[in-house]
Amino acid sequence: MNKTLANIYFNSNFIFSCFIILASFSMNLLAEDKLLIEGREIYQNGRLPNGDNVTAIVAGDVPINGSQFSCENCHGRSGMGATEGNYVVPSVIGDFLFTQKHQTKRPNYTVKSLKKALVDGIDFSGNPFDPLMPRYILSDSNVEALAIYLKSLSSRIQPGLHDNAIHLSTVVTEDIDPTARKAILDVLQKFASEKNRQTRLESKRPNRGLRPEIRLPTLFRPWKLDVWTLKGDRKTWQSQLQNYYDNDPVFAMIGGLSSGSWDPIGQFCEKNKLPCLFPTTKLANSQPNDWYSIHFSKGLELEANILAKHFVKNKRNHIIQVYCSKIASKAASILSANLEKNQIKSSHLKFDCADNVPNSKLQTYLKKKPNSPVILWVEKEKLLAMNSSQKINKLYLSSVLLNGDLDDLDGLAFEAFYATYLYRLPGKRDSAMTRFKVWAKLRKIAITHPKLQAEAFFAVFAANDSLEHIRRFRIQDYLLEMLDHSEGLPLYLPSYPRASLGPGQRFLSKGGYILPLINGKADIENAEWVQP
Template structure:
């Protein structure tokens, strides 16, 4: 509903820790507004539910598929005709090519100008803010829906379908819109925006320490910046109510078995509701956290995990599919070798959720490839177990080592001489610890490497290293810390563009759009996301160990 054309002047190439000067200058043009979240009368639940089904599912009052007609492309129906398709779950609109789909929640449609909020409707063009218009009524909304004529009497975009809704259906849609994103989400206070990060049992204490310390330093820096605004000449953006809230961080540390984490998270959330979960750390299962975030409709942005759940959900965004992505990349690499492909792939892994998940993913990816897959599970910590697992390997094989640095280090005792097969190492599980691999293995060792390599990687890490020096923080794990650093920058930019429209659904929708705008401070060659996608990095290199121990690309970037 209510589409407006908009020009797109270009794409922002990099993120900024503070609001960009361009955005500040733009928002000097924005007049003071007062966002009022008025109490609504008690809803007719049947009416609101009908409105929800029309908006979200494209189902009419009769139960038949909703039908709409576009001037330039004919009839659409059902889910394709649902309002949510363009205006999104939050009702805050979207960008369809060069066409801006404006917000249509009750706060934007029905409010008077002095009470109407402001939205930045195109993150690529900060000058494009939500337009002023007279308040809609049910009658003018009906005219827009049925005839494509807006409240000002002008035609809407031809992309906006026209629907022959009944009066009952119009009333239901209006009732639903008045309650859609009507109140700020939990975790949003008058002066504070509350976030959490989650740490699961068994993670490296040093990794936990560096992540938490980085986040606390970044939150302190941002809050100090907010305080500095109050001492300077105020600009119109500063006057928009509560857009400059302080950030508060809670660290939720889980204990015990994964099946108990849901209850622990529920209790922590009950005690201190948060707006979103930022980063997070796990070297094993993340599924209970994933499920909790979906259950509570809680955004979970870019946790540092090696094996995220395969089943995607609306509220969780990840850097990549972790070891499952590595499995698919290796399978594509081996398939592409055709006649030179190994006859057998020997997988060596630990009998835990992470190891079994990785092995299952590679087995599935090599299905129907003609390559035999054999699994060998490591038991105990004795290097003889690894030696036994490598027994019988020939030059016609390939070996996939789903092993952590401790197990890789055991190769020096278990097999000081390189086995005749090419050995592949998991980049996620090795944690950059390739020096533990025996040097005699280097010539035949390859790494399935999900990050950027060489000079580009070093260039991307420069901002991180300077920031760590400023805050006197150590560089312990570059890949992990780069991910945390990127997420903090991304969160800053994301929340600044949301202004006071602090709705969780809108946060996820905005993140989907913004992740494609640049990744010059990330550990990855490219991050991108589109509607419905939940993994930002979609490929990996096959890399080899050079004589100096550094990794160099042995393949192009492979996207399976």
């Protein structure tokens, strides 16, 4: 009996001890998670745990309080640093700062020496930093939190990245015309197959490193490109994408094609921190803080913003908007909201997409406001079915909904006729489009949808260029930063004029034309460039 009691007593103490150890371990994890979150806020936003902004000391003794001197602004979200002119911003990821995995020229930083660097501006050898590097007012706990976050930048396993392959995907929604689907997939898959032929013998190149123990697997990895097809209700798209991703994660999403808003796909990319590069969509519908999707333009939203600026400039007091689809309704709402800020009113004529534009209802609107411009947020088949004998003071069309195609509009005999046009003006030389067509012809790819296929080619070309530049540091945020700093990349962009990219920018094209059409033909001499 005594022996049984002793065993019970021993087991109880053992269980209690295990509970204490587990509780202590859990508390340590929670404390570290808390510091990680605090460190991320300091690094990305320059914000302290109490909500105040970090104070930076610049030009020797000038205190600046604000987010403009956050670590991310110079070192990038990835922490991999950058080059600005002749000035090199070094990497600050944990593998560089706290180990000798990628460098051997200095001792490892500690939390103590990191604080001396950040607060006093003194490096590991006692020398002052470059004057361009600010000093910061940070406590010991602030520096500890920042150090934990910097270590996390190099510890995250990058999805879709394997020693023998890099896994990528593209997305096509099932409502896309089968010929358009085939057209873009022919381009993407041909590029990937050529990449995998190793025409430059990348996989056989010697692996160079400072020491054998720090050498990484070969830089070359074949591409594995999956096609994710989204079906059914748009509300289920995110769950469909998550299933694809969970079953076989990818490093990045390249291109893609959707006839509606990109919003559900964009939300998925943000949630999973997945780079989604240059999809073709009529409405990006992104949020101001979105980071992981890079688009050609805002699409219909950009057109709405262009029209708003145009109508304000021309002192209009009322407009009429005609539409039927959800994305057109979204564009009309954006335009109305912009105009309301300038005391310009708008009337909305919504009709069923199964029907043609209701001419009689439109005339009723025009009788009340005869001088109001009319914006037709409709596709070409609806436009061509209209009764062009109607008296409309000024008519505006959406080039996005027309897929950039202004052909066959000469039958529309309105008094004044315009298109918001996001693309290179008709007849203007497009060397990037020519380059794509030569590439496709040499590979016997049928060019059935030139604009869509050229955009797919640019997406895969840009992704490949950035992957080659980041070389062995295959970090998803670093991939995006390479695109941010690819100043020459827009030169290879077909269709879109005046394109540019820069740090944090997520749209290549930021403006468009108000393009007059005379007898259905573009009057490029009087086209007006508008950048909202």
